Amino acid sequence: MHILLALVTGILFAGGLYLMLRRSIVKLAFGLALIAQAANLAIFTSSGLVRGEPPIIEAGGMRLAAVSSDPVPQALILTAIVIGFALLAFVIVLIKRAAWIVGTDDLDDLRNVDRTAT
Amino acid sequence: MKSLIVQTTIRALLPLVLLFSIFLLVRGHNDPGGGFVGGLAASAAITLYAFTFGVEQTRSLLHVRPFILAATGLAIATLSGVFAVPVGLPFLTGLWTPENTPVVGAIGTPLLFDAGVYCAVLGVVLTIVFELMEE
Amino acid sequence: MLILLPILVPLLTAIVLVGCWTRPSVQRIIALGSSCVQLAVAALLLHQTSTGRIVTIAIGAWPPPFGIVLVADILSALMITVTGVVSVAVMVYSMSGIDANREAHGYYPLLSTLLTGVNGAFLTADIFNLYVWFELLLISSFVLTALGGGKGQLEGAVKYVTLNLIASVVFLTATGVLYGIAGTLSMGDLAARIPAIQHREILGMVAVLYLVAFGIKAAMFPLYMWLPASYHTLPAPVGALFSGLLTKVGVYAFYRMFTLVFPAMDFGMTTLILVISGFTMLVGVLGAAVQYEFRRLLSFHIVSQIGYLLFALGVGTPLALAGGIFYTIHNIIAKANLYLIAGVAARLGGSYDIRKLGGLFSAAPWLGILFLVPALSLAGVPPLSGFWAKLAVIRAGLEREHYLLGAVALITSLLTLFSMSKVWSEVFWKQRDSNPETDADPAQRPIAYQVAPIALLAAITLTLGLFAEPLFALVSDAARQLLDPSAYVDAVLRRAP
Numbered sequence: 022m023h024i025l026l027a028l029v030t031g032i033l034f035a036g037g038l039y040l041m042l043r044r045s046i047v048k049l050a051f052g053l054a055l056i057a058q059a060a061n062l063a064i065f066t067s068s069g070l071v072r073g074e075p076p077i078i079e080a081g082g083m084r085l086a087a088v089s090s091d092p093v094p095q096a097l098i099l100t101a102i103v104i105g106f107a108l109l110a111f112v113i114v115l116i117k118r119a120a121w122i123v124g125t126d127d128l129d130d131l132r133n134v135d136r137t138a139t
Numbered sequence: 140m141k142s143l144i145v146q147t148t149i150r151a152l153l154p155l156v157l158l159f160s161i162f163l164l165v166r167g168h169n170d171p172g173g174g175f176v177g178g179l180a181a182s183a184a185i186t187l188y189a190f191t192f193g194v195e196q197t198r199s200l201l202h203v204r205p206f207i208l209a210a211t212g213l214a215i216a217t218l219s220g221v222f223a224v225p226v227g228l229p230f231l232t233g234l235w236t237p238e239n240t241p242v243v244g245a246i247g248t249p250l251l252f253d254a255g256v257y258c259a260v261l262g263v264v265l266t267i268v269f270e271l272m273e274e
Numbered sequence: 275m276l277i278l279l280p281i282l283v284p285l286l287t288a289i290v291l292v293g294c295w296t297r298p299s300v301q302r303i304i305a306l307g308s309s310c311v312q313l314a315v316a317a318l319l320l321h322q323t324s325t326g327r328i329v330t331i332a333i334g335a336w337p338p339p340f341g342i343v344l345v346a347d348i349l350s351a352l353m354i355t356v357t358g359v360v361s362v363a364v365m366v367y368s369m370s371g372i373d374a375n376r377e378a379h380g381y382y383p384l385l386s387t388l389l390t391g392v393n394g395a396f397l398t399a400d401i402f403n404l405y406v407w408f409e410l411l412l413i414s415s416f417v418l419t420a421l422g423g424g425k426g427q428l429e430g431a432v433k434y435v436t437l438n439l440i441a442s443v444v445f446l447t448a449t450g451v452l453y454g455i456a457g458t459l460s461m462g463d464l465a466a467r468i469p470a471i472q473h474r475e476i477l478g479m480v481a482v483l484y485l486v487a488f489g490i491k492a493a494m495f496p497l498y499m500w501l502p503a504s505y506h507t508l509p510a511p512v513g514a515l516f517s518g519l520l521t522k523v524g525v526y527a528f529y530r531m532f533t534l535v536f537p538a539m540d541f542g543m544t545t546l547i548l549v550i551s552g553f554t555m556l557v558g559v560l561g562a563a564v565q566y567e568f569r570r571l572l573s574f575h576i577v578s579q580i581g582y583l584l585f586a587l588g589v590g591t592p593l594a595l596a597g598g599i600f601y602t603i604h605n606i607i608a609k610a611n612l613y614l615i616a617g618v619a620a621r622l623g624g625s626y627d628i629r630k631l632g633g634l635f636s637a638a639p640w641l642g643i644l645f646l647v648p649a650l651s652l653a654g655v656p657p658l659s660g661f662w663a664k665l666a667v668i669r670a671g672l673e674r675e676h677y678l679l680g681a682v683a684l685i686t687s688l689l690t691l692f693s694m695s696k697v698w699s700e701v702f703w704k705q706r707d708s709n710p711e712t713d714a715d716p717a718q719r720p721i722a723y724q725v726a727p728i729a730l731l732a733a734i735t736l737t738l739g740l741f742a743e744p745l746f747a748l749v750s751d752a753a754r755q756l757l758d759p760s761a762y763v764d765a766v767l768r769r770a771p
Binding site for chain 3: 209220230232233
Binding site: 112 | 413416417424426429432433435439440442446447449450453455
């Protein structure tokens with residue numbers, strides 16, 4: 022399971038980076054979304070996978086089962102998803118505006134401000 | 140969307156989904172649910188309404204501007220943390236009523252915090268959705 | 275409770291400001307008042323910590339290391355105080371230095387949330403919480419970058435947003451992996467546990483991931499490209515706040531993480547940081563040499579100054595770290611001031627292109643004098659604050675026999691002086707060819723609001739230079755706290771020392 026998730030993480034990172042390197046500004050947004058998910062999956066995998074043992078103490082019990090899944094990474098991922106959601110929403114609004122005003126969806130055309138005026 | 144079927148369905152669905160979102164909010168402390176999910180469910184309902192009836196009508200349905208809602212939510216969440224300070228506990232410490240109330244369960248400042256999150260999420264999502272829908 | 279106020283005050287201010295959304299004149303007053311309160315709180319906090327005491331609070335009464343602990347040692351308190359100074363200056367400047375369009379679309383609430391994030395990042399002792407504060411300040415800065423902007427500003431914003439989001443993802447991944455091997459997120463607990471961890475190679479990888487994440491945020495070589503591609507599209511007060519604070523939050527994260535959690539010596543990072551610092555200094559200053567856009571020239575100088583701060587971290591002796599912290603404080607104030615001056619020069623001369631400007635010394639001699647103070651300080655001319663900062667850093671470097679880097683630092687200083695003299699002769703000294711087409715907008719508010727913060731910051735630069743001794747004693751204490759983190763660890767974990 023670890024291997025599978027590690028592979029999926031790698032594919033998500035690679036796919037995200039590939040999309041970000043394309044010239045289309047829309048693909049840039051998709052790429053950002055993908056690598057954000059890749060990071061979440063990396064957290065999930067690296068902190069250890071335990072199946073079917075929720076970290077809940079049964080009524081009357083005093084301690085957790087010896088092996089139970091760790092709730093902290095899930096809390097981290099939840100927070101990261103919320104933040105990623107807000108950031109992605111902002112990115113979509115931004116690239117929509119940018120594509121609208123600059124009049125192109127080609128990232129190579131976004132170089133006007135980088136040119137040193139002559 | 141000027142489809143009569145969709146419009147009628149949304150009219151019937153909107154109060155139900157909003158009620159469900161409140162349900163999610165209230166049960167959130169010890170069961171799956173919470174302010175964030177509740178807020179998302181509510182904003183999904185209102186977004187559906189906006190798709191069907193247009194942004195203008197949705198704004199008049201809401202009465203308040205979405206970002207005001209977001210700021211209010213933030214204020215509620217922050218204030219829920221301040222309650223602990225006069226008691227001598229650190230900021231954001233949860234305070235609970237000693238007895239469980241029927242239906243809702245224990246009431247405490249974390250519920251208030253979640254209500255703040257609910258409003259903030261609703262406000263932020265609607266701000267973005269309206270921004271994207273209005274050219 | 276006091277330690278919470280630097281976060282709570284700007285947060286509540288932002289909420290109140292949204293409440294009076296339609297009345298910018300009220301917002302201005304509230305934002306300025308709130309900044310003054312923040313400065314006062316920060317000064318009080320600095321006073322409390324200056325004796326070496328470490329102030330902590332466990333949020334929500336969760337016992338450490340499980341809960342989030344806010345910690346203020348001397349370094350945190352100093353950074354918060356400087357943030358307060360810069361925010362007051364920017365708020366006063368904004369009284370007349372920002373256009374009505376931006377004010378009507380949430381300029382002040384965004385500045386307040388930005389300050390919340392900056393203060394939170396300086397205070398937290400939890401690595402994931404640091405990530406959250408970074409995101410808060412980033413998203414505020416994203417909106418500020420794009421706010422009210424035309425074509426150029428949106429182009430800059432796309433680059434700024436993309437590269438900083440990548441940095442956030444790297445930061446998040448590193449934090450997840452670190453939690454996977456160390457099982458804790460509290461920086462104090464991490465510092466205590468890391469020496470015993472067996473997987474050194476994974477730890478080394480995590481350290482490199484943090485180097486990349488903070489490196490993008492701090493604009494170090496070769497990850498600085500987003501900064502000169504976006505900062506020059508910003509209006510002057512926003513640019514001042516960004517250039518003063520945002521990259522320095524990255525530097526603060528460097529200083530905190532690589533002394534506390536990953537002491538640089540343990541991971542062979544020292545050489546890497548030193549080499550990078552040399553390139554950062556040189557590339558930044560050489561980039562500035564060919565620029566004629568005032569703000570763009572300054573943004574390349576930001577990069578070059580980051581090199582000095584990394585140099586100090588790489589050397590890692592008490593003197594070097596003290597010099598590095600001193601340098602950070604000096605640089606925040608001088609750099610913010612130069613951006614504000616660029617704004618005033620553009621208001622008087624009608625352009626940010628220094629070749630089109632000219633004759634400002636005869637038109638406004640006071641501005642020339644006020645420009646010279648931060649400009650010469652940046653170049654390291656005695657007796658201004660930059661001189662002492664550079665003296666300490668370079669001397670510490672030479673003591674550890676980093677002669678080449680010392681030479682690079684000196685050359686960079688010289689080229690900075692060249693750059694500043696270029697600005698001086700173009701903007702202030704030379705005759706102007708054509709008459710300035712100043713937009714004599716009758717609705718424009720008095721220029722005094724823009725000059726007052728410049729004078730204030732220049733006075734601080736001058737004071738730090740002439741009376742460097744007390745501050746230097748303080749930063750030396752801060753450096754000692756950084757290098758011997760046991761007190762910090764005890765404070766975070768609530769152990770009796």
